[in-house]
Amino acid sequence: MVLSKRDYYEVLGVERQATDQQIKSAYRKLALKFHPDRNPGDTKAEEAFKEAAQAYAVLADEQKRGLYDRFGHAGVNAAGPGAGGFDPTIFRDFSDIFAGLGDTFGFGDLFGGRRRRGGPQRGSDLRYDLEISFDESAEGTETAIVVPREETCDTCTGTGASPGTTAETCGQCRGTGQLRYQQGFLTVARPCSTCRGTGKTIAKPCATCRGAGRISRARKLTVKIPAGIATGQQMRLTGEGEHGTAGGPPGDLYVVVHVPEHPFFHREEDDLYCELPIHFPTLALGGTVKVPTLKSREELHIPAGTQPGARFRLRGKGMPNVSGRGHGDLHVIARVAVPKKLTREQKHLLEELARTMPVQAEDGSGTEEKPFFERMKDMFT
Numbered sequence: 088m089v090l091s092k093r094d095y096y097e098v099l100g101v102e103r104q105a106t107d108q109q110i111k112s113a114y115r116k117l118a119l120k121f122h123p124d125r126n127p128g129d130t131k132a133e134e135a136f137k138e139a140a141q142a143y144a145v146l147a148d149e150q151k152r153g154l155y156d157r158f159g160h161a162g163v164n165a166a167g168p169g170a171g172g173f174d175p176t177i178f179r180d181f182s183d184i185f186a187g188l189g190d191t192f193g194f195g196d197l198f199g200g201r202r203r204r205g206g207p208q209r210g211s212d213l214r215y216d217l218e219i220s221f222d223e224s225a226e227g228t229e230t231a232i233v234v235p236r237e238e239t240c241d242t243c244t245g246t247g248a249s250p251g252t253t254a255e256t257c258g259q260c261r262g263t264g265q266l267r268y269q270q271g272f273l274t275v276a277r278p279c280s281t282c283r284g285t286g287k288t289i290a291k292p293c294a295t296c297r298g299a300g301r302i303s304r305a306r307k308l309t310v311k312i313p314a315g316i317a318t319g320q321q322m323r324l325t326g327e328g329e330h331g332t333a334g335g336p337p338g339d340l341y342v343v344v345h346v347p348e349h350p351f352f353h354r355e356e357d358d359l360y361c362e363l364p365i366h367f368p369t370l371a372l373g374g375t376v377k378v379p380t381l382k383s384r385e386e387l388h389i390p391a392g393t394q395p396g397a398r399f400r401l402r403g404k405g406m407p408n409v410s411g412r413g414h415g416d417l418h419v420i421a422r423v424a425v426p427k428k429l430t431r432e433q434k435h436l437l438e439e440l441a442r443t444m445p446v447q448a449e450d451g452s453g454t455e456e457k458p459f460f461e462r463m464k465d466m467f468t
């Protein structure tokens with residue numbers, strides 16, 4: 088008796104133009120649904136599982152798919168050993184098929200075995216990246232943030248069962264949440280896939296959370312940012328992470344602060360650095376300049392003969408310490424301000440000044456006067 092085979096595209100429930108990704112995802116769903124672990128002793132499920140695996144083996148292979156598209160089952164049945172029948176090689180990339188299932192179905196931890204059955208689990212920690220201005224980091228601020236997070240469903244109080252009904256003990260694992268099977272010499276325990284390791288099955292799932300017991304919600308929180316916080320520092324909001332399961336405690340929320348660079352101040356620890364352009368006469372003659380600080384302007388005395396690059400320290404005018412231990416310092420680095428335009432009078436005065444200045448070294452290394460002999464040599468070469 089020859090059984091007519093179902094069309095492979097029909098088996099996977101995809102269009103003939105389906106992409107590789109669509110084929111893979113359709114197969115994943117079927118493999119999960121009909122997996123022998125979930126349907127022990129069910130021969131129909133086993134057949135469906137094999138049929139899907141066979142269809143996938145052909146459609147996931149570019150060459151085989153091409154043959155199948157042109158010649159149908161005959162095209163791939165004659166394609167060598169294993170063709171036509173159930174191809175065990177498909178299981179080689181089975182782990183690949185199941186990798187990432189957690190992302191799709193929301194129970195990734197189960198396959199890794201991290202989440203233990205039923206018992207209370209602490210909710211995940213969350214991270215929130217918050218950008219604040221430089222001024223806000225200096226003064227401290229209070230800001231509202233909206234954090235999407237998983238919370239316990241209010242409708243079913245997290246049971247996942249429709250109100251008035253209860254979850255029942257899973258028949259597959261008899262409520263243990265684990266299935267044991269033999270692998271070589273080893274007995275391996277794996278979370279029960281029927282009940283997703285919870286030990287319970289839900290006949291009438293809660294309509295609000297579709298049986299998950301949890302729901303995604305955007306939660307608005309007010310965050311107090313202490314003065315002096317630096318970029319990359321984080322604050323922990325205890326208990327504001329995702330809700331735990333089965334009565335487990337919630338995770339924490341970490342707010343990671345980002346502060347953009349200030350155009351004038353550069354921060355190192357609690358100290359601030361800035362470069363201050365000062366007119367040449369002030370540097371040469373000495374005088375007083377005004378330095379912008381975080382809160383106001385401070386007067387700074389410049390001694391006569393100050394060189395560019397000279398540093399001055401204004402104590403306590405830096406950033407506040409985030410732990411409340413005073414303030415850092417402000418370091419002012421002297422630069423020369425060179426006017427781009429000169430009035431007639433300024434030009435005249437500068438020319439007069441220039442006439443009195445010693446000849447400058449050729450390499451531009453400064454205004455040191457060269458010895459007489461050197462200057463003579465320069466003049467005649």
Ligand SMILES: [Zn+2]
Binds near residue numbers: 294297
């Ligand atoms: Zn619910």
Ligand SMILES: [Zn+2]
Binds near residue numbers: 281
């Ligand atoms: Zn179970």
